[in-house]
Amino acid sequence: MSIQENYELAKKAYEKWGINVDEVVEKLKNVPVSIHCWQGDDVAGFEVNQQELSGGIDVTGNYPGKATTPEQLRSDLEKALSLIPGKHRVNLHAIYAETNGEVVERDQLEPKHFENWVNWAKENGLGLDYNPTLFSHPKADDGLTLSHPNEEIREFWINHCIGSRKIGEYFGRELGTPALTNIWIPDGYKDIPSDRLTPRKRLKDSLDKIFAVETDENYNLDAVESKVFGIGSESYVVGSHEFYLNYAMKNNKLCLLDTGHYHPTETVSNKISSMLLFSEKLALHVSRPVRWDSDHVVILDDELKEIALEIVRNDALARVIIGLDFFDASINRVAAWTIGTRNMIKALLYAMLVPNEYLKQLQEEGNFTERLALMEEFKTYPFGAVWDYYCEKMGVPVRESWLEQVKAYEQEVLLKR
Ligand code: RNT
Ligand code: ZN
Numbered sequence: 001m002s003i004q005e006n007y008e009l010a011k012k013a014y015e016k017w018g019i020n021v022d023e024v025v026e027k028l029k030n031v032p033v034s035i036h037c038w039q040g041d042d043v044a045g046f047e048v049n050q051q052e053l054s055g056g057i058d059v060t061g062n063y064p065g066k067a068t069t070p071e072q073l074r075s076d077l078e079k080a081l082s083l084i085p086g087k088h089r090v091n092l093h094a095i096y097a098e099t100n101g102e103v104v105e106r107d108q109l110e111p112k113h114f115e116n117w118v119n120w121a122k123e124n125g126l127g128l129d130y131n132p133t134l135f136s137h138p139k140a141d142d143g144l145t146l147s148h149p150n151e152e153i154r155e156f157w158i159n160h161c162i163g164s165r166k167i168g169e170y171f172g173r174e175l176g177t178p179a180l181t182n183i184w185i186p187d188g189y190k191d192i193p194s195d196r197l198t199p200r201k202r203l204k205d206s207l208d209k210i211f212a213v214e215t216d217e218n219y220n221l222d223a224v225e226s227k228v229f230g231i232g233s234e235s236y237v238v239g240s241h242e243f244y245l246n247y248a249m250k251n252n253k254l255c256l257l258d259t260g261h262y263h264p265t266e267t268v269s270n271k272i273s274s275m276l277l278f279s280e281k282l283a284l285h286v287s288r289p290v291r292w293d294s295d296h297v298v299i300l301d302d303e304l305k306e307i308a309l310e311i312v313r314n315d316a317l318a319r320v321i322i323g324l325d326f327f328d329a330s331i332n333r334v335a336a337w338t339i340g341t342r343n344m345i346k347a348l349l350y351a352m353l354v355p356n357e358y359l360k361q362l363q364e365e366g367n368f369t370e371r372l373a374l375m376e377e378f379k380t381y382p383f384g385a386v387w388d389y390y391c392e393k394m395g396v397p398v399r400e401s402w403l404e405q406v407k408a409y410e411q412e413v414l415l416k417r
Pocket of ligand 1: 227285
């Protein structure tokens with residue numbers, strides 16, 4: 001049976017439940033996912049004085065072919081994007097600036113250092129997002145940045161964040177779609193702190209200084225990302241969830257929830273509705289923690305589906321900014337992007353093909369038997385047939401056939417590096 005025939009059959013099954021599959025497919029086209037550039041080069045970046053990855057995050061593996069130049073990284077991203085259905089965004093970090101071989105300190109970075117990225121984004125119809133880089137730097141060697149007791153160091157990072165918001169604004173203005181500029185800092189302590197308050201006071205003060213500089217919210221959206229622990233900050237993280245949740249609420253900033261940044265049984269899917277009741281927008285870093293914040297490639301697991309369901313059933317596709325954050329150096333990096341991003345999109349499709357309104361009604365009526373029965377049955381509805389059709393319609397490889405293209409690219413490009 002052809003993809004079209006399978007699709008027609010699937011449509012009938014969903015239509016019985018009042019789900020208009022053609023409409024779902026149209027809707028899915030307009031959901032952007034922000035693809036993190038850092039999967040392509042193991043979070044290395046292109047700084048002239050490149051430092052070892054720090055900040056309590058780690059990339060393991062030595063699969064050949066990682067990108068070592070902006071051209072290579074863009075070419076790899078293009079390859080991945082050609083295998084992913086839909087129009088998406090690319091998320092950059094300050095360390096991906098292009099400075100023409102010159103040493104430019106992070107607090108001196110300007111829009112011009114990202115001109116190539118912007119031109120490339122224009123050519124490829126992509127939006128861009130941005131992150132100041134507050135790790136892999138001598139001034140972050142002791143694991144402290146915006147909460148640092150040393151005024152000079154703190155000021156350096158404050159200025160870097162201010163400059164970053166201007167770069168985000170530049171992206172938004174140039175590309176006609178606001179950039180999300182997300183601040184994540186590694187600050188914390190390995191061992192039990194004797195004072196939890198003072199560093200947090202300093203972080204609060206630093207953020208106030210950073211956000212005192214206005215940017216146009218049509219072009220730049222500010223987010224703050226919390227964390228529960230990192231390597232070397234096991235006992236205390238300055239920018240905790242409660243810290244940023246309160247900060248964002250009071251200062252009208254976005255909270256960014258990374259799915260690897262909570263206690264193991266605490267899920268981001270369960271936080272989305274609470275967040276959306278109190279703020280207009282919310283941002284995500286969809287990742288996959290395995291035993292710790294390991295940043296594994298995103299798979300189509302229960303939590304991913306649950307996150308997608310929460311976004312879709314709460315009609316929040318325009319309010320939740322979906323970004324990815326994983327880095328695996330033990331497999332082909334283009335494949336990693338492709339697998340993780342396709343899975344995110346698949347999860348959204350899955351969530352759109354569930355009779356969400358009816359299931360809500362069942363819950364209201366206290367009919368938990370039917371609620372569970374239907375939720376389980378829908379797991380094996382022919383959603384794969386709709387996914388195949390969507391891929392074909394969007395001109396990207398159907399099912400695992402994309403892998404052939406990655407293998408060819410590996411032979412022709414990656415292994416020759
Ligand atoms: C670290 C955070 C952060 C980084 C990227 C590189 O735990 O998740 O988002 O992964 O900024
Ligand atoms: Zn993250």
